[in-house]
Amino acid sequence: MFSSSDYGTTSWELIVRVDHQYEEEQKEFTLRVSGDLHIGGVMLKLVEQINIARDWSDFALWWEQKHCWLLKTHWTLDKCGIQADARLLFTPQHKMLRLRLPNMKTVRLRVSFSSVVFKAVSDICKTLNIRRSEELSLLKPSDDYFKKKKKKEKSNREPIIEDILNLDNSVTISGSPVSPGLYSKTMTPIYDPVNGTPVSSTITWFSDSPLTEQSCNILAFSQPSRSPETLAEMFQPRSLVDKAKLNAGWLDSSRSLMEQGIQEDEKLLLRFKYYTFFDLNPKYDAVRINQLYEQARWSILLEEIDCTEEEMLIFAALQYHISKLSLSAETMDFTNESEVDEVEAALSNLEVTLEGGKSENILEDITDIPKLADNLRLFRSKKLTLKTFKQYWFVFKDTSIAYFKNQDLEQGEPLERLYLRGCEVVPDVNVSGRKFGIKLLIPVADGMNEVYLRCDNENQYARWMAACVLASKGKTMADSSYWPEVNNILSFLKMKNRNTSSQAPSDPECMDMKPECFVSPRCAKKYKSKQLAARILEAHQNVAQMSLVEAKLRFIQAWQSLPEFGLTYYIVRFKGSKKDDLLGVSYNRLIRIDMATGDPITTWRFANMKQWNVNWEIRQVAIDFDQNLSFAFTCRSADCKIVHEYIGGYIFLSTRSKDQNETLDEELFHKLTGGQE
Numbered sequence: 001m002f003s004s005s006d007y008g009t010t011s012w013e014l015i016v017r018v019d020h021q022y023e024e025e026q027k028e029f030t031l032r033v034s035g036d037l038h039i040g041g042v043m044l045k046l047v048e049q050i051n052i053a054r055d056w057s058d059f060a061l062w063w064e065q066k067h068c069w070l071l072k073t074h075w076t077l078d079k080c081g082i083q084a085d086a087r088l089l090f091t092p093q094h095k096m097l098r099l100r101l102p103n104m105k106t107v108r109l110r111v112s113f114s115s116v117v118f119k120a121v122s123d124i125c126k127t128l129n130i131r132r133s134e135e136l137s138l139l140k141p142s143d144d145y146f147k148k149k150k151k152k153e154k155s156n157r158e159p160i161i162e163d164i165l166n167l168d169n170s171v172t173i174s175g176s177p178v179s180p181g182l183y184s185k186t187m188t189p190i191y192d193p194v195n196g197t198p199v200s201s202t203i204t205w206f207s208d209s210p211l212t213e214q215s216c217n218i219l220a221f222s223q224p225s226r227s228p229e230t231l232a233e234m235f236q237p238r239s240l241v242d243k244a245k246l247n248a249g250w251l252d253s254s255r256s257l258m259e260q261g262i263q264e265d266e267k268l269l270l271r272f273k274y275y276t277f278f279d280l281n282p283k284y285d286a287v288r289i290n291q292l293y294e295q296a297r298w299s300i301l302l303e304e305i306d307c308t309e310e311e312m313l314i315f316a317a318l319q320y321h322i323s324k325l326s327l328s329a330e331t332m333d334f335t336n337e338s339e340v341d342e343v344e345a346a347l348s349n350l351e352v353t354l355e356g357g358k359s360e361n362i363l364e365d366i367t368d369i370p371k372l373a374d375n376l377r378l379f380r381s382k383k384l385t386l387k388t389f390k391q392y393w394f395v396f397k398d399t400s401i402a403y404f405k406n407q408d409l410e411q412g413e414p415l416e417r418l419y420l421r422g423c424e425v426v427p428d429v430n431v432s433g434r435k436f437g438i439k440l441l442i443p444v445a446d447g448m449n450e451v452y453l454r455c456d457n458e459n460q461y462a463r464w465m466a467a468c469v470l471a472s473k474g475k476t477m478a479d480s481s482y483w484p485e486v487n488n489i490l491s492f493l494k495m496k497n498r499n500t501s502s503q504a505p506s507d508p509e510c511m512d513m514k515p516e517c518f519v520s521p522r523c524a525k526k527y528k529s530k531q532l533a534a535r536i537l538e539a540h541q542n543v544a545q546m547s548l549v550e551a552k553l554r555f556i557q558a559w560q561s562l563p564e565f566g567l568t569y570y571i572v573r574f575k576g577s578k579k580d581d582l583l584g585v586s587y588n589r590l591i592r593i594d595m596a597t598g599d600p601i602t603t604w605r606f607a608n609m610k611q612w613n614v615n616w617e618i619r620q621v622a623i624d625f626d627q628n629l630s631f632a633f634t635c636r637s638a639d640c641k642i643v644h645e646y647i648g649g650y651i652f653l654s655t656r657s658k659d660q661n662e663t664l665d666e667e668l669f670h671k672l673t674g675g676q677e
Helices: 039-050 117-128 200-208 213-220 228-234 240-249 286-301 309-327 337-355 458-472 482-496 507-512 529-540 548-560 640-653 666-673
Strands: 011-018 027-034 059-063 068-070 088-092 094-100 106-112 136-139 164-171 267-272 371-380 390-397 400-404 416-419 424-430 435-444 447-455 568-574 581-585 589-593 600-605 609-615 620-625 629-635
Touching: 011 039, 027 039, 039 059, 106 117, 117 136, 117 666, 213 286, 240 568, 240 581, 267 286, 286 309, 286 548, 309 482, 309 529, 309 548, 371 458, 390 458, 416 435, 424 458, 435 458, 435 600, 447 458, 447 600, 458 482, 482 548, 568 640, 581 640, 609 640, 620 640, 629 640, 640 666
Parallel strands: 011 088, 094 267, 106 164
Antiparallel strands: 011 027, 059 068, 059 088, 094 106, 136 267, 371 390, 371 447, 390 400, 400 416, 424 435, 435 447, 568 581, 568 629, 581 589, 589 600, 609 620, 620 629
C-alpha cells in the first residue's frame, strides 16, 4: 500500500524485472520513484520489496531499450534519462560462460558480463594462469562454425567439443586476489622449464585459484591427438574470403559482453588475437606456451595457414615428439637445479626471437655497419616468361641490396639498387632438393615488384635471409637480433634436412604411430599410412633430443617463420576503387591483397604511419603515412571498429617493454582502439 504522500506530482511507477539465478521465470516488481532518486536508491527499494535474505552485491540494473548497464549508482534517474516506460532488469553481473580454448578444451566459468571485454579477458586469464592477457580476446564464431559437414550428418563432433572443464566455483571478480605472485617479476618459478609441470614447492600458488594441479595439467599439457576421422570431420577448406568472414566475430574490447548480445552459458572462443608473443618464459608460462602451441598446431592441421609439404612433415615430427613426451611418465619427474640451468641455456636463443627482445651484447658492431657480398642468382618476375636465373655480384649494406655484373665492378654504379624497407620477404626453400631461394616483394608506386634470389647453400641462405628480414623492418645487420635470426634459420633448415645416413625407423615404432593424426587431412590422402609414418619418423630424428618445452617453442618458432603467419584478413573496398580487395593486418604492416588471385598488391608499414581515424557516420577508416601517402577504405566483411581495434591494438602492444612493470596501461589501450564513436 502507498500513502497519499507517495503520489506527488513528480513520482511515477517503475517496473523492474528480477533475474533470480535458480528460478526459470523472472518476477516483476513495481516501484514508486521520482526523477531525483539515484540508481543506488532504486536498487535499495527493490531489495527491500523483494524481501529475500541473500547476497545482492553482484546484482545491477540493466536497461533493455538502451542496451546498457546502470553502474553509476550515484546518478539520478533524471540524469540517466529513465522514465516510466523504461524496461529494467535486476540481474547478476557475473554469469556462466563456456570458453573453447586453443587446445579445443572447453572450460565453463563465471565471467563479468558488465566489465568491458578487455578487463573480462584479463580476469579469465588470471583464472587460467595465462600471463599477458592483452594478446588474447574473445571470438564469437559464425553460426556454421560448430556445425557438422553435410556429408556426415550421422556423425556429430559436438560431444567431443563438449568435454567441459567446469570451473564453476571460480568468480573472476575484477581486482580479486587471484595468484598475485603470478604477475611478479621476483616470484619463485611456478613451472618446471623442462616439462611444464607445476613445481612442487610452489604448488600452493594454486590455493587461491580455482585451478587445481590436475586442472592446470590439462591446460599446460598437450592433449592426446584426435582421431583421423575427427580431424577429417573438423577440416573445412577455407579460401581467403572465408577466413575474412571468420575474423568478423572478434568482440569489441571496449564494450561489455552483455552490450554485445552475449547470452549466459553461450560458447565463445578464447584465442590469441595479436601475434606478438611477449616475454615467453617457461618458468611461468607453461599454460600460455601450451595454448599457443595448440593454436599453432590446429592452424596447421586445419590448413588455416599455408605451408609446404616439407614443412608439414617437420610440424608432424614435432607434434609426434611432443605427444610422446606428454604421455611419458618420465616427464612428470622433477629435475634438479643443474638440469634446469642447462635447459635455460638451451632456450636462450629461442627466447630472444619469441619475445622480440634484445641480447646483452648491445655494443656489437656499433661503429661499423657490416655488409654481405656474394655471387647470387637473380630472376625478375615477368608475365609469360620462364623462370631463368642469372648470376650477379650482390652487395647488401644498410637496408638495401645493390647488384653488379661482376665483382670487379663493385666500386662503380650498380645495375640496380633494391630498397628493402617495407618489403615482403618470403622463403622459397626445398632442403631435400637443395633449393635455397628468397622471394622479395618490393613496394613501388603502382604495386609490388617481385624479385627472386637464389643462394648456393644453407649458410649463405641463412645470412642473406636474416639480413632481408631485418631490412624489411628498417634494421641493419648491426642490430643485435641479426645473428640469433641467422641461427634460428639454420636450426629450422636442419630440422627440414632428411637424414638419410641415420638408421631407418623400426617397424614397431611405425605401427604405434597414427601418422594421419599429425598432418592435415589433405596431406594424409597423398600417402599410404606406412609411408607417411616413415617420413615423419625420419624427420623426427632431427628433433628427438629436444625437451618437451623446447619442442613446443620450436614449433611456435617454425609457425612464426611461415609467410602467412600473423595475417588476419578482412574484405574492404578502398576509396576510389570499384571492386573489393582483401586487407591483411599483421603486427607491423597492412597488406592490400587481390581477392581473385591472393597476390599482394602493396604493403604499408606501421612504422611509417602518421595517424589513422574513423568516420563513424560512413564507417570509413582513413590512414595517413609519411611522404604524403594516404588512403581510406570501408569494411565489407566486418564492422570497421574491428579493423580499427586491430591496428590500434598492435600499436599498443609495440609499446610494451621489459623495463615496465607488469601492469598494463588500460587507458592507453582504449584510447588507441576505442575510437570516438
